Amino acid sequence: MKRRWRRMALLGVVSVVAAACGGGGGGAGEPLQELGDGEGQVNIVAWAGYIEDGSTDPAYDWVTQFEQDTGCQVEVKTAATSDEMVTLMQEGSGFDLVTASGDASLRLINGGTVQPINLDLIPSYSTVDERLQNASWHTGDTDGDGEAEHYGTPYQWGSNVLMYNTDAFGGTAPTSWGVVFEEQTLPDGATNAGRVQAYDGPIYIADAALYLMAHEPGLGITDPYALNRDQFNAALDLLRQQRTLVARYWHDAFIQIDDFTNEGIAASSSWPFQVNLLKAGGAPIDSTIPSEGATGWADTTMMHVSAPHPNCAYMWMEWSLNPKVQGDLAAWFGSVPAAPAACTGNELLTDEGCSVNGFDSFERIHFWKTPQSDCFEPGSGKECVAYHEWVTQYLAVIGGR
Amino acid sequence: MSVGSDVGGFPDAPGARPSVSRRVSAFFFRHPRVRLAVMLGPGLAWLGVLYLGSLGALLVQSFYRLEEFTGLMVREFGLATYRVLFDRANVDIILRTTAMAAAVTLACAVIAFPLAYFTARYASSRMKALLYLGVVMPLWSAYLVRVYSWKLILAKEGVFNWFVERIGLDGVLDALLRLPGIGGPSLSQSYLGMFIVFVYIWLPYMILPLMAALERVPATLLEASGDLGARPGRTFHRVILPLALPGVIAGSIFTFSLTLGDFIIPTIIGDSSFFIGAAVYVQQGTAGNLPLAAALAVVPLAIMAVYLVLAKRAGAFEAL
Numbered sequence: 001m002k003r004r005w006r007r008m009a010l011l012g013v014v015s016v017v018a019a020a021c022g023g024g025g026g027g028a029g030e031p032l033q034e035l036g037d038g039e040g041q042v043n044i045v046a047w048a049g050y051i052e053d054g055s056t057d058p059a060y061d062w063v064t065q066f067e068q069d070t071g072c073q074v075e076v077k078t079a080a081t082s083d084e085m086v087t088l089m090q091e092g093s094g095f096d097l098v099t100a101s102g103d104a105s106l107r108l109i110n111g112g113t114v115q116p117i118n119l120d121l122i123p124s125y126s127t128v129d130e131r132l133q134n135a136s137w138h139t140g141d142t143d144g145d146g147e148a149e150h151y152g153t154p155y156q157w158g159s160n161v162l163m164y165n166t167d168a169f170g171g172t173a174p175t176s177w178g179v180v181f182e183e184q185t186l187p188d189g190a191t192n193a194g195r196v197q198a199y200d201g202p203i204y205i206a207d208a209a210l211y212l213m214a215h216e217p218g219l220g221i222t223d224p225y226a227l228n229r230d231q232f233n234a235a236l237d238l239l240r241q242q243r244t245l246v247a248r249y250w251h252d253a254f255i256q257i258d259d260f261t262n263e264g265i266a267a268s269s270s271w272p273f274q275v276n277l278l279k280a281g282g283a284p285i286d287s288t289i290p291s292e293g294a295t296g297w298a299d300t301t302m303m304h305v306s307a308p309h310p311n312c313a314y315m316w317m318e319w320s321l322n323p324k325v326q327g328d329l330a331a332w333f334g335s336v337p338a339a340p341a342a343c344t345g346n347e348l349l350t351d352e353g354c355s356v357n358g359f360d361s362f363e364r365i366h367f368w369k370t371p372q373s374d375c376f377e378p379g380s381g382k383e384c385v386a387y388h389e390w391v392t393q394y395l396a397v398i399g400g401r
Numbered sequence: 402m403s404v405g406s407d408v409g410g411f412p413d414a415p416g417a418r419p420s421v422s423r424r425v426s427a428f429f430f431r432h433p434r435v436r437l438a439v440m441l442g443p444g445l446a447w448l449g450v451l452y453l454g455s456l457g458a459l460l461v462q463s464f465y466r467l468e469e470f471t472g473l474m475v476r477e478f479g480l481a482t483y484r485v486l487f488d489r490a491n492v493d494i495i496l497r498t499t500a501m502a503a504a505v506t507l508a509c510a511v512i513a514f515p516l517a518y519f520t521a522r523y524a525s526s527r528m529k530a531l532l533y534l535g536v537v538m539p540l541w542s543a544y545l546v547r548v549y550s551w552k553l554i555l556a557k558e559g560v561f562n563w564f565v566e567r568i569g570l571d572g573v574l575d576a577l578l579r580l581p582g583i584g585g586p587s588l589s590q591s592y593l594g595m596f597i598v599f600v601y602i603w604l605p606y607m608i609l610p611l612m613a614a615l616e617r618v619p620a621t622l623l624e625a626s627g628d629l630g631a632r633p634g635r636t637f638h639r640v641i642l643p644l645a646l647p648g649v650i651a652g653s654i655f656t657f658s659l660t661l662g663d664f665i666i667p668t669i670i671g672d673s674s675f676f677i678g679a680a681v682y683v684q685q686g687t688a689g690n691l692p693l694a695a696a697l698a699v700v701p702l703a704i705m706a707v708y709l710v711l712a713k714r715a716g717a718f719e720a721l
Contacts, residue, residue: 194586200673222426229627249673255552262556263587388467388690395683398492398496 031118032310036159037073037377045088045098047299048078049333050155058251059348060332062325070319081251088112089304096307097316099155100366101297102137104201107387109140109151114290114302116149121314124321127339128154131362136376137369138300152302153317154338156329159296159358159365160199160207161287163278165260177211179267184268193245197259197268200249202387202394203368207269208242210237210366218376224295224366224386226375232385232393239397249398260285267280269295271356272334293364297340304328321391330357456702464697470497472689482692486700492679495700501592502660505599509607509656510649512600517611517648522620530607534607539601547670548598553596555670557587568701585672595671602666603659607652614648633642650717657708661701 044051051074054061070335077095079085082104089098090113100108108114119125125133132154139148164174170187178184180196196325198204209224212234221231247263250256253274259265260278278285301320307313319325326337327346336357337343343354358365369376375384416526417558419427429436442542485491494651520532539547565683578584578591585591592662642649664678675683677697685694712718 039610153716155459174664194590197490247590247672251668258552258556262553263590264560391486391683391690392488392490395675395680396488396493399490399493401493 009125023156024025031116032121032314033118035314036105036311038070038312039309040071040096040312040316041078042074042309042316043075043095044316045077045079045085045151047099047192047333048080050078050099050299050329051076052329052332057332062319062322062328062331066316070312070315072309072315074316087115092304092306094169094308096309096313098302099299100152100302101299103138103297103370104299105151105302106140106370106372108302109138109142113305114151115153115305115307116318117153117303119150122153122318123144124318124339124400125153127321127323127341129249129338129340132157132298132338135298135366135367137298138302153321155299155301155320156326156333156335156338157296157298157365157367158272158333158335159289159294159361160269161272161275161294162267162286162290163260163275164267166284166286168266173286174267174290175288176290177207177269177292178215179247181208181211181238183241183245188266188385191235192266194247195241195266196245196250197250197256197265198239198242198246199269200251200398202270202390203295205232205235205239205390205394206366209296211292212238212304223376225369225371226382226384227371228375228382228384232389236393236397238243239394240401243397243400260286276334289358289361289364293366294361296358296365296367298367327353329366330354409485452575457696459695461696462691463699465692465695467690467692482696483691486696487629494675494677494697496660498701499704501596501599502657502675504596505603505660506607506632506653506656508596508600509604510611510653511653513607513611514603514649517608521612521615521618536605540605544602545665547602548666551594551598551601552669553587555587555589555597556609557589559589561588589670590672595666598666598670599660603656606655606659609644611645612649612654613630614645618644627701646715646717650712650715654705654708655711658701658705661704 005063011167021137043246049147050055051063052060053074054065067073077088084103085100086104086107087096087106089095090098090111092113097106098104098114100114105114134148137152138151138154139149140151159286162177162180163176164179168188168190170212172187178196179186179192183191183193185193186192199207205227206224209221209231210228212219212231213221215225216234219231219234221227222340227235235321247265250259250268250270253271256265256280257270257274260268260274261281261283267358275285276286301317302315303310303317315392323337323342324346326339327342327349329335330337330342331346331350331353333349334357336354336359337349340354340359342349344351345358346353371384371387371390373384373386413630418474429439463482464478464480465476466479468475516532520529525533535707553559556562562571563569568664574588577593578586580593583592583596585593586599588594621635622640622644631639662678664676664682667674667676667679677700681694681697682695684690
């Protein structure tokens with residue numbers, strides 16, 4: 001009796017350990033060759049506000065029509081960070097699609113979590129902004145046949161901006177990110193120390209690299225996401241200097257809004273979302289893209305490697321490129337459509353909407369992508385600092401090391 | 402002589418089958434070991450598989466390491482991850498968290514003691530119920546809501562600053578905020594503010610066990626101490642404190658371990674410096690560095706183990 005119990009306990013421990021050790025793996029299957037009937041449902045992991053069915057505001061609804069046309073019921077699971085998206089997809093509990101940003105998409109591709117898609121089944125792909133069609137954050141030659149596979153359809157993109165308090169800057173827009181990196185006296189006569197914020201994510205190291213790209217050409221940075229050891233250390237030094245100025249790092253849009261309202265913050269990297277909300281509330285706030293350019297995000301609808309509803313997933317990807325959907329979404333989210341046709345004639349976005357949200361700054365934006373140890377050039381022999389080290393080092397910088 | 406049909410005292414008529422529930426209870430009556438297994442099984446399975454199992458998995462993970470070049474996890478046993486754990490940046494995080502937990506525990510004990518003492522000794526039963534309710538009531542509202550409202554209260558343009566200015570103490574507050582290490586641009590952006598919020602959030606967990614412990618201290622002992630000539634201070638030191646020590650230790654285990662593990666407050670209040678909880682969250686989520694996250698998560702376990710051993714040495718569990 002006693003011995004049997006012991007054996008069963010051992011079995012339990014072993015199975016727990018085995019479960020912990022298992023997971024991962026799962027090869028990418030062949031993409032769908034022919035569109036079949038819908039499965040009646042499609043499950044999407046998305047940013048909050050990305051997939052609206054009219055329940056928040058009846059004017060913003062790009063789900064109901066799709067459901068009527070295809071019979072595919074849309075189920076949305078919202079995620080708050082790229083990391084949450086990656087985790088949700090890796091756990092693989094029945095999700096078909098994810099609206100992944102560039103700092104998640106390569107992780108999903110390399111981890112074998114998403115599958116290549118068959119562009120023949122998405123006729124609208126040709127209407128996608130040519131600047132996005134073959135972007136590096138959703139394509140890659142993973143099977144080694146010399147031809148890049150596509151891992152999804154571009155959804156929306158946008159830019160990080162320099163948000164500033166117009167009172168502190170005397171009504172003129174700052175022209176350089178220097179106001180958040182270098183100690184200086186702002187036009188209102190007070191120092192910027194304790195009055196600036198920085199983004200609380202390791203990807204922000206790229207913002208420092210972007211600043212150095214313009215001001216320290218000797219470092220030879222060409223891509224703020226592909227940094228060799230020297231460039232990476234220089235960026236960290238700049239961030240350590242910034243640490244002495246930063247009162248708090250932000251990651252929650254509403255905390256940042258609160259800090260600009262109640263803590264007297266003068267400048268920070270931010271998103272159009274916060275700028276629009278603060279301006280709408282009458283705060284003395286504006287934003288700009290300084291001379292160095294800016295980092296930004298571009299989101300891609302990607303398909304899970306074992307998506308349970310592949311036909312509905314393809315139908316959604318096709319639908320998501322529809323100009324009406326793209327324009328309504330851009331108006332709602334403060335982003336730029338992936339399909340330029342959406343920029344004209346959309347009631348909600350208006351004809352100025354695209355340029356207000358940054359359509360013409362595309363060349364000045366360096367889009368988020370997960371840093372890779374091979375500098376995005378496999379086989380070139382180059383060595384870049386990998387993302388996990390970005391994380392540990394940025395943690396140390398915030399901790400004052 | 403006829404043999405009675407109700408053998409063993411069962412009242413059932415001969416031939417009739419006993420009901421199902423009776424047969425089940427009879428079965429358990431005859432097999433006490435099975436009964437014990439059925440009663441203890443669910444709880445033990447929960448503890449054994451879910452709790453100890455996941456703890457074991459955590460420990461195992463912490464001995465894996467992350468391959469430097471690819472950033473992928475290598476499932477080989479080794480101490481590489483623990484070497485990373487003792488990098489200066491990580492040691493900073495551990496020390497920062499432990500110092501905060503110790504300060505919060507101390508402050509909670511000092512604040513909670515008089516309140517608990519009054520409630521246990523002097524309050525009428527009506528008053529006692531009221532005080533008890535007052536202590537427990539904050540726990541009824543959501544933790545996040547309370548932390549966010551503290552952020553607003555402590556903001557530079559928040560109500561606390563306004564009040565301090567009104568009573569003319571803003572100079573004192575500014576001087577406090579200029580202190581190196583614990584200061585900052587405003588209370589909500591400093592360690593001082595974080596400390597205040599931590600103390601507020603965990604205080605009930607100190608008060609409740611203290612109340613229970615102080616209620617058990619017999620009043621006669623205090624009178625005896627006075628009769629034998631001890632001044633109040635001496636009575637407190639030699640009688641009340643030793644007898645209430647189990648309560649203090651129980652409360653401090655709550656406040657200390659809860660502060661060690663919290664990852665919400667340090668991300669909302671303070672200057673964004675990392676604490677163990679937040680570092681674990683970032684390492685496993687953002688960095689995908691499960692081994693380091695696991696190793697970091699082992700730290701509070703180790704600290705608590707040391708703490709409990711010290712508490713036992715101090716005789717905290719003898720009076721239980």
